[in-house]
Amino acid sequence: DTGVSQDPRHKITKRGQNVTFRCDPISEHNRLYWYRQTLGQGPEFLTYFQNEAQLEKSRLLSDRFSAERPKGSFSTLEIQRTEQGDSAMYLCASSRRSFGEGSRLTVL
Amino acid sequence: AQKITQTQPGMFVQEKEAVTLDCTYDTSDQSYGLFWYKQPSSGEMIFLIYQGSYDEQNATEGRYSLNFQKARKSANLVISASQLGDSAMYFCAIAGGTSYGKLTFGQGTILTVHP
Numbered sequence: 001d002t003g004v005s006q007d008p009r010h011k012i013t014k015r016g017q018n019v020t021f022r023c024d025p026i027s028e029h030n031r032l033y034w035y036r037q038t039l040g041q042g043p044e045f046l047t048y049f050q051n052e053a054q055l056e057k058s059r060l061l062s063d064r065f066s067a068e069r070p071k072g073s074f075s076t077l078e079i080q081r082t083e084q085g086d087s088a089m090y091l092c093a094s095s096r097r098s099f100g101e102g103s104r105l106t107v108l
Numbered sequence: 109a110q111k112i113t114q115t116q117p118g119m120f121v122q123e124k125e126a127v128t129l130d131c132t133y134d135t136s137d138q139s140y141g142l143f144w145y146k147q148p149s150s151g152e153m154i155f156l157i158y159q160g161s162y163d164e165q166n167a168t169e170g171r172y173s174l175n176f177q178k179a180r181k182s183a184n185l186v187i188s189a190s191q192l193g194d195s196a197m198y199f200c201a202i203a204g205g206t207s208y209g210k211l212t213f214g215q216g217t218i219l220t221v222h223p
Contacts, residue, residue, distance in 0.1 A: 033210060042112075042199050042213030043153070056208060089151055096143060096209055099153035 002026070004100035006092050012106045013082055020078045021103040025094030032075050034067055036060065037089040037102070046090075049075060082107045110135045110202045112214035120220050121190045128175070129185040129217050131200035137161075139205030142183040144174065147197040147216070156198075159183055190221045 005024045013019050025032050030051050035043035046065070048056045051072035061067075064082075069075040079086055087107045092100045111134040121127040133142065144156045159167045159174045167174040175184040187194055197218050201211040 031209060035211075040215075042201075042215050043211070045210045045212070048208050048210055050208070056210065091151075091153060093153070096141070096203060096211060097155040097158075099145075099155070101150065101152040104151065 004092055004094050004098050006090075006100035006103050008103060009101060010104045010106075012108065014108050015082060015084060017082055018078065018080045019082055019105060020076055021090050021092075021105075023075045023077070023092030023100060025074070025092070026098055029094035029098065030072060031094060032069055033093045034075070034077050035091040035093065037091060038087075043089075043091055046077075079105070084108075110137075110140070110204050110212040112200050112202055112212055114200055114214035114217050116217045117215075118218045118220070120222060121187075123192060123221055123223050124189055126186060126188045127190055127219065129187070129198050129200075129219065131183045131185065131214060133181050133183060133200075133202050135202060135204055137204035137206060141203045142174070142176070143201045143203070143211065144172070144183075144185045145199045145201065146194075147199060149196070153199070157185065187219075192221050192223060195219060195221045 007022045032049040034046040037043040047067045049069040064080045067077045089102045091102045113132045140161045142159045146154045157169045157172045159176045171188045173186045197216045199216045201213045
């Protein structure tokens with residue numbers, strides 16, 4: 001069991017650039033969740049996959065955000081035209097007990 | 109819809125003493141689960157303990173126990189024999205029976221353990 005891994009752990013970008021985060025879940029888990037956590041707050045749900053199907057999306061996920069999980073394995077979260085308000089920790093989980101270490105985004 | 113309220117922004121405890129972190133919840137689901145997580149400064153969300161809404165006994169995991177009072181809608185975390193390594197942010201969360209397992213988190217409590 002290698003756990004949930006996320007890449008990159010830290011990303012600094014300029015406003016307007018696109019960024020992509022990757023999540024590799026625990027291999028036998030077919031669920032995958034993305035959460036966003038801003039400083040001093042609890043994580044907020046963004047989206048959920050069951051295998052390759054994206055079954056739920058939060059209203060927080062604006063049209064600049066897109067998530068995919070091809071073949072039901074790893075997942076990517078892309079943010080287009082980043083804004084300073086996108087600065088946050090993006091957490092991936094493959095169960096309610098298995099979270100990754102997160103990808104911290106800073107938009108300058 | 110689910111809601112978690114953690115009213116203690118910060119808590120302090122002496123090493124080796126016990127501490128209680130408060131959590132109240134609101135849900136319209138009959139079946140739900142309550143979770144506690146520890147988040148050190150590194151950022152990883154570490155699962156600590158789980159309580160199901162139909163569990164008759166309070167959950168325990170090592171030094172962690174959950175004081176579950178269903179009628180009062182509270183699920184307080186008790187950490188016994190605090191250690192310096194327990195210093196971290198602690199989050200309470202709920203997952204409803206119809207929510208595909210997605211979690212709704214509270215705002216967290218920062219715990220500082222003093223030597």
